[in-house]
Amino acid sequence: MERxxxxxxxxGEVLVGIRGTDGPGEVLVRVRGGSETFLAWSQEPLPRGARVLVVESRGTRQVDVIEWADPLEALGLDAG
Structure with missing residues (x-):
């Protein structure tokens, strides 16, 4: 497996809910100028629509994610 x-x-955004340690879900991640889907793992369950940050690559289109809230959006400053 290559990272x-x-x-x-x-x-990215969760497309198929992540079940925490019970199993992966699927995320759509903005990468390489487009969007790609990955099998995603998380320590905590994450529902469909949750925003996530990729923290590790497992290779073969699999990633580890954490829930993500853009700090600029919280301040009303959209970076995009």
Whole structure:
């Protein structure tokens, strides 16, 4: 399995709910100028629509994610 370092630090959205330690879900991640889907793992369950940050690549289109809230959006400053 080859790591995909380009995806680490990218933000995405949960498409199929992640069951925490009970199993992966699927995320759509903005990477390489487009969007790609990945099988996603998380320590905590995350529902469909949750925003996530990719913290690790497992290779073969699999990633570890954490829930993400953009600090600029919280301040009313959209970076995009």
């Amino acid at each position: 995909d370092d380009a995806v680490i630090g990218c933000v």
